[in-house]
Amino acid sequence: MAIFDELTKKAQAAGEKVKDIAGVAAEKARAASDTAKVKVAIVAEQRELEKNYRAIGEWFVSEYEGEVPDAVRDVVAAINVSKARIAELKERDEEPETGAEEHVLKTCPVCGAASDSKFCPDCGAPMGEE
Ligand SMILES: [Zn+2]
Numbered sequence: 001m002a003i004f005d006e007l008t009k010k011a012q013a014a015g016e017k018v019k020d021i022a023g024v025a026a027e028k029a030r031a032a033s034d035t036a037k038v039k040v041a042i043v044a045e046q047r048e049l050e051k052n053y054r055a056i057g058e059w060f061v062s063e064y065e066g067e068v069p070d071a072v073r074d075v076v077a078a079i080n081v082s083k084a085r086i087a088e089l090k091e092r093d094e095e096p097e098t099g100a101e102e103h104v105l106k107t108c109p110v111c112g113a114a115s116d117s118k119f120c121p122d123c124g125a126p127m128g129e130e
Helices: 002-031 035-063 070-094
Strands: none
Touching: 002 035, 035 070
16 A cells, blocks of 8 residues: 555654654753743643644545545544535635525525525515525
């Protein structure tokens, strides 16, 4: 699986970098003897950790082709649901206000055109409540 070789290589490269960073981090930790500073440092490192984990996840989802492994299938599915939901919400956000509470298509009682506006865009007749 080429994709996993690639992923392993990247992880190894990241591992080398982490060793250097770990050395620097140890120095920083010694310097930050104050408890508050240590707490802040922990939060900062956790953010960094999350950022890097997220980068791996984003790379995986965008680059992965083919069968998603069982271990992450649910997570990838949830990501795709969220992406679709965001796209849908953005689309709704871009649409002009119609004054309608719900985004429901109604059928014109006169000409049968479908619209979610109060008046038919084709013949101008009131669309009614449903
Ligand atoms: Zn009409």
